[in-house]
Amino acid sequence: MIKKVYLDYNATTPLGQSIVQAWADGLNFWGNPSSIHWASRPVRTLLRQTRQDLADLFGASSTEFIFTGGATEANNTVFNSLNELKRKNHPYFKNRNQILVSNTEHPSVIQSASHLQAMGWKVDWIKINQDGSIDLAEVQEQLSEQTALVSLHIANNETGVVYPIAELSKMVKGVGALFHTDAVQALGKMDIHLPTWGVDLATFSAHKFYSLKGLGVLYVKKQTPFEPLMLGGSQERKRRGGTENTFAVWSFSLMLKKLLDDQQNSNSPRPPFEHLKNLRDLLEQQIEKRISGVRWTGTAMPRLPNTSHMMISGIDGESLLMSLDLEGFAVSTGAACSSGNPEPSPVLINMGFSKQQAQQSLRVSLGYPTTKSDIYSFVDSLEKIVERLRKYQLNTIEREVNAI
Amino acid sequence: MPSKGRVLMAMSGGVDSSTAAALLKSQGYDVIGATMQVWDYSQCEIVEGEGTCCSSIDVEDARAVADLIDIPFYVLNCESQFREKVIDPFVQSYLQGHTPLPCVDCNTYLKFDHLIRKMAELDCQFLATGHYAQVVPTPSGALGIQTSSDRWKDQTYFLFTIDPAILPRLIFPIGHLQKDEVRNLARQFGLSVASKKDSTGICFVGQQGYQKFVEAEVPTNILNQKRGDIKLFPTGSKLGTHEGIHRFTYGQSRGLGLDHHEKLFVIKIDGEKNVVWVGEEKYLYRDSLMVKNFKQLLPMKSGDTLNVKIRYAHVGAEARIEQMGETWKVQFKEPQRAITPGQACVFYQDEVLMGGGWIV
Numbered sequence: 001m002i003k004k005v006y007l008d009y010n011a012t013t014p015l016g017q018s019i020v021q022a023w024a025d026g027l028n029f030w031g032n033p034s035s036i037h038w039a040s041r042p043v044r045t046l047l048r049q050t051r052q053d054l055a056d057l058f059g060a061s062s063t064e065f066i067f068t069g070g071a072t073e074a075n076n077t078v079f080n081s082l083n084e085l086k087r088k089n090h091p092y093f094k095n096r097n098q099i100l101v102s103n104t105e106h107p108s109v110i111q112s113a114s115h116l117q118a119m120g121w122k123v124d125w126i127k128i129n130q131d132g133s134i135d136l137a138e139v140q141e142q143l144s145e146q147t148a149l150v151s152l153h154i155a156n157n158e159t160g161v162v163y164p165i166a167e168l169s170k171m172v173k174g175v176g177a178l179f180h181t182d183a184v185q186a187l188g189k190m191d192i193h194l195p196t197w198g199v200d201l202a203t204f205s206a207h208k209f210y211s212l213k214g215l216g217v218l219y220v221k222k223q224t225p226f227e228p229l230m231l232g233g234s235q236e237r238k239r240r241g242g243t244e245n246t247f248a249v250w251s252f253s254l255m256l257k258k259l260l261d262d263q264q265n266s267n268s269p270r271p272p273f274e275h276l277k278n279l280r281d282l283l284e285q286q287i288e289k290r291i292s293g294v295r296w297t298g299t300a301m302p303r304l305p306n307t308s309h310m311m312i313s314g315i316d317g318e319s320l321l322m323s324l325d326l327e328g329f330a331v332s333t334g335a336a337c338s339s340g341n342p343e344p345s346p347v348l349i350n351m352g353f354s355k356q357q358a359q360q361s362l363r364v365s366l367g368y369p370t371t372k373s374d375i376y377s378f379v380d381s382l383e384k385i386v387e388r389l390r391k392y393q394l395n396t397i398e399r400e401v402n403a404i
Numbered sequence: 405m406p407s408k409g410r411v412l413m414a415m416s417g418g419v420d421s422s423t424a425a426a427l428l429k430s431q432g433y434d435v436i437g438a439t440m441q442v443w444d445y446s447q448c449e450i451v452e453g454e455g456t457c458c459s460s461i462d463v464e465d466a467r468a469v470a471d472l473i474d475i476p477f478y479v480l481n482c483e484s485q486f487r488e489k490v491i492d493p494f495v496q497s498y499l500q501g502h503t504p505l506p507c508v509d510c511n512t513y514l515k516f517d518h519l520i521r522k523m524a525e526l527d528c529q530f531l532a533t534g535h536y537a538q539v540v541p542t543p544s545g546a547l548g549i550q551t552s553s554d555r556w557k558d559q560t561y562f563l564f565t566i567d568p569a570i571l572p573r574l575i576f577p578i579g580h581l582q583k584d585e586v587r588n589l590a591r592q593f594g595l596s597v598a599s600k601k602d603s604t605g606i607c608f609v610g611q612q613g614y615q616k617f618v619e620a621e622v623p624t625n626i627l628n629q630k631r632g633d634i635k636l637f638p639t640g641s642k643l644g645t646h647e648g649i650h651r652f653t654y655g656q657s658r659g660l661g662l663d664h665h666e667k668l669f670v671i672k673i674d675g676e677k678n679v680v681w682v683g684e685e686k687y688l689y690r691d692s693l694m695v696k697n698f699k700q701l702l703p704m705k706s707g708d709t710l711n712v713k714i715r716y717a718h719v720g721a722e723a724r725i726e727q728m729g730e731t732w733k734v735q736f737k738e739p740q741r742a743i744t745p746g747q748a749c750v751f752y753q754d755e756v757l758m759g760g761g762w763i764v
Binding site: 316318319325343388392 | 436476478480481521522525526527
């Protein structure tokens with residue numbers, strides 16, 4: 001049996017050890033938090049405490065967090081809210097009909113924006129350059145008094161590039177627009193301070209942070225006009241109908257506690273982030289040393305400490321991904337795709353890379369359980385596979401040349 | 405049990421390749437499943453339970469089988485190769501008045517070329533497909549391809565372009581079985597596809613039929629140029645006009661739109677003048693044909709008498725072959741009905757596939 005090494009933490013994460021060890025405790029939180037009787041009390045306390053932890057961690061207030069069924073739902077909620085407010089003639093949106101979204105967002109943001117475009121909104125795209133940079137002067141030109149919402153993820157899941165959200169926020173506030181960030185990739189990898197970011201809305205996901213799937217968090221800053229997506233009961237202060245996923249909240253709360261402890265008891269840079277960065281640097285040094293023809297993405301920009309993105313010349317990315325899987329390494333060539341069909345990543349295409357470059361791309365994303373030995377065995381296999389694939393690539397080129 | 409080697413198994417989601425995968429796994433091979441995505445499914449009409457070999461339902465079926473028998477499974481994006489090597493030539497062939505055979509091109513350029521490369525890249529020793537065919541040693545010692553033990557299902561007709569050099573690496577796991585044995589095995593393996601309907605016809609064309617497919621692929625102005633006259637053989641008198649030569653195939657008698665006192669058949673399609681020639685059935689018979697792009701799996705020479713198939717459903721006929729430069733002449737003992745340009749002419753000695761070529 002081959003050893004299995006997971007290096008795709010930006011797609012999802014395994015459950016944290018504290019959850020695995022104590023999972024039976026979580027089963028006590030089965031009561032309906034909206035009930036009046038005794039069964040609801042411990043669950044309500046759990047939700048309240050978790051919201052407070054989020055507030056303490058992110059420098060916000062506990063009432064500003066809404067639990068959703070996932071980050072996709074949270075992102076959908078942001079765009080749906082906008083449309084509903086406009087439809088209901090909310091004065092804020094009276095003369096605002098433009099949405100500005102980056103073209104490397106998660107599909108749940110891109111699709112939501114396109115949906116609104118089809119409903120009559122004007123959607124403009126923030127261009128992300130090949131090196132991961134954003135031309136802020138260009139964004140300034142795109143902004144106007146008509147801008148209703150700007151949505152820019154804090155960090156890209158494929159390249160790991162962290163965007164200058166605080167700078168952008170000042171520009172967005174300058175025209176009085178709302179500012180949303182999909183911060184799914186940030187949690188557990190960098191400090192998050194929402195007032196510094198200056199956003200009105202932010203999206204988080206539990207399963208990207210060692211917790212159960214089926215739980216997202218939407219931050220809605222006080223005073224931000226808002227309409228719910230899920231209509232139903234009066235849960236989440238009438239901002240999201242539907243009984244909360246209490247078991248997932250329990251798992252999330254354990255992970256948040258650790259993060260909070262860390263934030264309160266250590267200096268920046270935090271040890272877990274340093275752990276990720278050290279391993280990521282080791283990975284990149286080893287690859288650089290042993291494999292030629294590697295082009296790195298985003299390395300001149302601020303990056304998440306756990307993400308490495310590269311393009312490897314002379315290979316077929318499809319075969320690379322499969323070969324690594326067959327050797328037990330879980331990595332990715334782009335966003336996890338539900339069809340399992342390797343189309344070139346739209347993120348890279350939108351950044352201006354060619355289809356061929358996109359197909360030669362590889363994303364390695366590390367997590368807390370990653371070890372040095374994982375990195376070494378990964379680079380061993382990568383070196384071997386790249387050599388093999390390049391040999392066949394060369395054979396094919398020779399054959400094609402001979403056929404002329 | 406030590407592994408018998410690593411195999412890349414081409415899986416379509418049908419019962420044959422699914423059973424083949426399960427069989428290989430049970431025999432001790434280290435199996436990796438792969439489905440070639442060759443076509444944008446959204447353009448196919450998918451009828452529940454009647455998937456063709458290109459629908460997304462079929463990919464899901466293949467994946468379900470792979471998950472059940474616990475093997476790695478990947479979808480390979482082959483849309484651009486399929487477009488270039490199969491679809492475009494298919495459409496062009498109809499516009500020239502021929503009747504194409506895309507399954508052979510798919511085998512030539514995708515299954516036994518692209519997948520062979522994938523096999524090597526994935527460090528596999530073998531490539532397996534669910535074809536009804538058998539790899540056997542021949543008297544000379546070289547490996548050859550022999551017809552399947554199920555005469556009705558035999559698919560060797562589609563395999564004549566295989567490079568003999570790859571035969572040691574090819575496995576046809578179900579070639580020695582009858583179709584009902586394959587279905588029984590599928591049931592024994594607990595495969596959900598055990599009673600799935602066989603795919604028929606050309607996988608990417610779907611229920612719309614090839615005529616509509618071609619018309620959707622070709623700009624109207626080019627299609628309009630393929631309109632022309634229907635003429636009677638041998639008098640040459642004009643019986644009517646037609647909407648495009650791609651709508652006809654040799655031997656066709658229905659749907660000619662003619663009011664004539666006797667039953668007429670398409671006996672020749674002139675792709676240059678866009679004339680469809682019709683005539684009595686007797687004019688459909690010819691005793692020879694010419695073959696181009698002649699491929700040999702096993703050595704053949706001028707003067708050999710072989711069994712020859714001129715279409716998939718053809719029972720085969722005895723003929724003598726003779727090389728004439730680049731092309732080969734095939735002289736039948738008995739005249740054959742509706743010899744159709746664009747189809748393959750495939751040669752057998754007893755049950756062994758010798759090679760083949762394209763009917764000019």
